[in-house]
Amino acid sequence: MPSAFEVLSRDHEEVRQMLSELESGPMAATRASPDQLALRKKMTETLIIEESRHEAAEEMHFWPAVRERLPDGDQFADQAIRQEQEGREVLARLDKTGADDPEFEALLSEFIGAGRDHIAFEESQVWPGLRARLSEAEASELGDKIVQAKKTGPTRPHPRAPAARGVLN
Numbered sequence: 759m760p761s762a763f764e765v766l767s768r769d770h771e772e773v774r775q776m777l778s779e780l781e782s783g784p785m786a787a788t789r790a791s792p793d794q795l796a797l798r799k800k801m802t803e804t805l806i807i808e809e810s811r812h813e814a815a816e817e818m819h820f821w822p823a824v825r826e827r828l829p830d831g832d833q834f835a836d837q838a839i840r841q842e843q844e845g846r847e848v849l850a851r852l853d854k855t856g857a858d859d860p861e862f863e864a865l866l867s868e869f870i871g872a873g874r875d876h877i878a879f880e881e882s883q884v885w886p887g888l889r890a891r892l893s894e895a896e897a898s899e900l901g902d903k904i905v906q907a908k909k910t911g912p913t914r915p916h917p918r919a920p921a922a923r924g925v926l927n
């Protein structure tokens with residue numbers, strides 16, 4: 759059974775890759791064809807689905823563990839959940855915007871920057887402390903919960919929905 763850190767790190771890697779692809783891809787401003795723009799929109803939808811599931815699963819299981827185990831866990835969890843909420847708001851707007859709309863690239867690049875910062879925050883600020891405080895069995899139990907939560911998690915960002923509810927749509 760993979761540990762929570764392995765599960766989350768795989769997700770992060772996948773998201774990082776999507777962000778890089780989107781960052782370098784053809785866009786309306788560089789005269790992308792309609793097909794290329796349709797693909798860009800599709801890639802963004804895939805990103806939104808992955809992000810929505812990932813963050814919801816973290817909010818259901820990962821942040822509660824951080825709060826419970828780390829002395830400064832509440833602070834970390836509050837800060838991270840704020841970042842996740844802000845990201846969700848950007849993605850909700852992006853979800854409703856066409857790739858040929860000038861607003862699309864502004865929203866996407868906002869998310870690319872914030873998304874990378876958020877991943878770096880989790881991996882460098884939060885993970886080392888939690889890793890040190892969880893046994894191997896606990897880390898893999900947490901990993902299992904995250905995997906299960908992702909299966910039934912939301913596929914769309916719901917900016918005003920309470921973050922830590924189970925199935926949102």
Ligand SMILES: [Fe+2]
Pocket residue numbers: 812813816838842876880
């Ligand atoms: Fe997160």
Ligand SMILES: [Fe+2]
Pocket residue numbers: 766770812816877880
């Ligand atoms: Fe994460």
